[in-house]
Structure formats: structure tokens, C-alpha cells
Amino acid sequence: MMFAAAILPVLLLAACRPSEGELTMYGEELTLEETTSVSAILADPEAYLGQQVQVEGTVVDVCEMRGCWLAVAGEKDGELIRVKVEDGVIVFPMSARGLMARVEGVVEKLEFTMDQAVERARHEAEEHGTEFDPSTVTGPETVYQLRGLGAVISDHS
């Protein structure tokens, strides 16, 4: 009897768990009705700086350690835009790779000195479990990314 009383709240909580549909939401609800192409942002990022945009595309990479960023592919080969979210606030699963995502965020510009760029590359190599080669960093870097607010990832590609 005592055991049943203890286990009942757990079962009730499990029953109340929202069912997983075809779309999984992360963070804030998407508010924009129109999407902006990743290619357009990458072609002229300064024009979008500080603007909230919604992009759509295949998730081609996810932060392996903390799920704190993902990369959405552009329309052309080689294009992608990284979406960085606040650590722990939104956590993207590695299983999102290859799935279609709609993401909203604010376009931001990051400027790295040579030393910062080296440190950033070292950190990325660590995250991917690959060997770090300092010679791949040749100078200061400017990176454009989205400060992610919310995302919807489809269960299908």
C-alpha cells in the first residue's frame, strides 16, 4: 500500500507528459511568418545585423558536448549558418543532424583577434574530438551567426 502511494505520483506525472509529435520545439515560440534564406544572409550579413530572422534548412552539425549550437545548411553547397543558444537554456540533441529545422534568432557579428581565433578553433577541435592544428588559423576572424531564440525541428528530413 505504501509502495503504491509512493509510485502513484510518478505514474501520474508520466501520464501527463506531452506526447511527441512530428515537430519538436526548442526555446521560444517562432513568431516570424517569413523565412530568410541563409544564402541571402551570408551574401550581405551587415544588412541583417541586429535583425531577428527565421531561417530554414537541414541541420548539418550540432554541439556534441552541450547541445548549445547547431548549424543550418544554406541553399548552396558549403553554406551554413551557426545558431548559438544560451548554454542550458536550449539544448539541441545530436540526433537532430540531417533533420529539417526552422530557427529564429538575431543576426550578430563576432570579431576575433588572432589569439581568440586560435582559441576558438582549439575549442571546436575539442568539441569534435579532432586534433587541433594551429596552422589552420591564419589571422583575425569575423564570424556572423544567429543568437538563437527558438527552433522547430521536424522528426523527418
Place this chain on the structure above:
Amino acid sequence: MSKRRWRKWNRVVHRDLGYLCVGLTVVYAISGIAVNHVRDWNPNYKVTEVHRTITPVTAADPRAPEVVRHILDELGAGSSFRDTYRPDASTLEIFLEDGTVTVELATGEAVLQTVRDRRGLKEANYLHLNNARGLWTYMADIYAAALLLLAVTGLFMLKGKLGITGRGAWLTAIGVAIPLLFLWLYM
């Protein structure tokens, strides 16, 4: 409240909170060790890589489904895939249900990366790092308060030379000194 009665309630609170906190303490302790070493390993996923060499891919469109299926067939990685991506002109990435294949088209060098959840640990980390948010935030706050109460009531569990006025005082002092020592060392 008489001294004897106060002692009795102290024991009851310490005992029952102890029972209630066992499950949560196991979750937080195991996850704590796991995420403490996040620089050395991935606490959520087991990522394995297999390196293989396949026939170089010369097709005009390496992203064509028949070409991708041929690559997967050569690697013995099934036939279904989610999508593909070309990070650069010489590389093709194929996204599978449980991993990614990266192929250097000209050389046929391929890496089949498989990602599996660390069952149990991933869920423990999810709770420990408060990725759930919502109601869990308050549950975690209650647990923290319960731990505080456990610590305080623990001080007064025993009387006499083994209690807080004897041996207990020394052990408590050591416990307080440990974080202070590390702060002095590192800050």
C-alpha cells in the same frame, strides 16, 4: 519544546529526508561526476568512428540518391538516409538515423560516425543540468533546501564526545575548510 522532544524531531526530519533524497542524490551524484569530466569525454553520447576506404566517387552529382545509396552499400551502412550536405567541393556528408558518413570524394576515404545515447546517464544529465526547466526547477530547489536541512540536522544527530561538541566539531571544521582551501589555492 523540551530538549528531548527537539532531539526526537531532529532525528525524524533527518531520517525521513534522507530516505526521500536517496533517488535524487544518486541522479545528481552520478551526473555530477559525468559532467565534471566533460573535457575528457562526452557524458551524453557514445560517439564511435570507423574509417574505411571505398571506390572514389566520380559522379557528376554526388548528392544524387542512387550515388548516396551506392556509397552506403559499399560501407554496409544500410540504404536509408535523411539528407546530404557538401561542406566543400571535395567532401560529401550523408546523414543517417544514428550517425553521419563523411566521404572524401576523390580518394574514397570515408568516416562512418555512429552516435548512441548513454542510456540513463543522458537522462540524469538532463535533470542535473536543468534542461527540463519548468516544474523541475522548483523540484530541484526543494531538493537543494532538503540537502541543507539534512546537513544541519545531521550536525545534531549524536550527543556527547562523538557529537558536534566533540569529534563532530573537528570533522565539520575540516568539511568547511576544504572549499576554503581550494578557493585560497585557485582564486
